[in-house]
Amino acid sequence: MTVVEVVDPRPPLDYYLLLSQRCNRDPAPVVEGIVVEEFTRHRDLSTAGLDSAGWTPTGADWWSSASFSRGMRTDRELLARVVPSSRGEAENAYRQLGGGQLPEEPVLRTYFRDHQPFATAPPLRLGPAQPPTGFHERRVYRVLFAKDLRDDQVASLRTLWQPTDNGTPRSPGSVAAGRREQGGDQFTWEVRRLGRGLAWCLDLVVLLRTDTSAALDATLYGLTDGLRQHGLIPVTTERFS
CATH class of the missing domain: 3.30.530 (Alpha-D-Glucose-1,6-Bisphosphate; Chain A, domain 4)
Incomplete structure (x- = not known):
């Protein structure tokens, strides 16, 4: 029997570490959670929306919040606490915080429950309308x-x-x-x-x-x-x- 490997055509997810708030007693922040995100795209690769999920050891399960994703990009206080990371760094943080083995990406996608759609508009025109000779x-x-x-x-x-x-x-x-x-x-x-x-x-x-x-x-x-x-x-x- 031939085993056919199914390759997910989607790019890997984006991972972030959520740091603790600074305080006078302990000014050095520590990792207190993980955020996982994925942009959805139109056929022309422009952004259609954003899915996200987060986890902290104090919570009962993974949570999903479009408002949190917006805050990661607009709220200066929250923005300062979010650090982009690799999956390997997220795996280490998840394990050190007591979460065990970080779920595989197909499982992580099942935690996306609060999709944030983006407004769509026809492409703007920037530069010449026609491509140079030899390009279509x-x-x-x-x-x-x-x-x-x-x-x-x-x-x-x-x-x-x-x-x-x-x-x-x-x-x-x-x-x-x-x-x-x-x-x-x-x-x-x-x-x-x-x-x-x-x-x-x-x-x-x-x-x-x-x-x-x-x-x-x-x-x-x-x-x-x-x-x-x-x-x-x-x-x-x-x-x-």
Whole structure:
């Protein structure tokens, strides 16, 4: 009998550690909970909604709250207590807090009970309507992020993307940039601050020569998760063309 392995086409979940509030008696925060999230997306990869679940050792079970997810991105006090993490870090925290073995991702998804839908709108137009010669489509995405980047995190991004940006100069206002070509498709991106410390964004320009969206999906997720691992919290993905 042949065993066929079923591979989940969805990207991995996003994991966060929830720190305790600082106090005068113990100023160093400790991990007191875990938050797991997943964005739902339209066919063009723009954000359709957000699912989340959280766990703390004082609770009876995993809980789901759309208002908590919004607070993670808008409430400064709560935002300061949320730290992006890998699944491995979340597993360690879950075990140390007495939860045992962290459930696998299909099980974690069953704890998503309070879906937060996002308002939808037709793609805005940013840049030329027609793609350059040799490409059949041009797309522009902007991923918005909460929290802030330290100088050392910006330097780490520049080092990380250096092998793929081919010396492409950054445009005014951007702090890091990169470039990649895969299967004839071209991806160019930049990271910049929006407003006076209000948010950060990733701008990704995509020139498609092929008919597959696999490379686009993987690139958009990889860049978003890379910035998440550098300390930012993704808020939404918008499409401008």
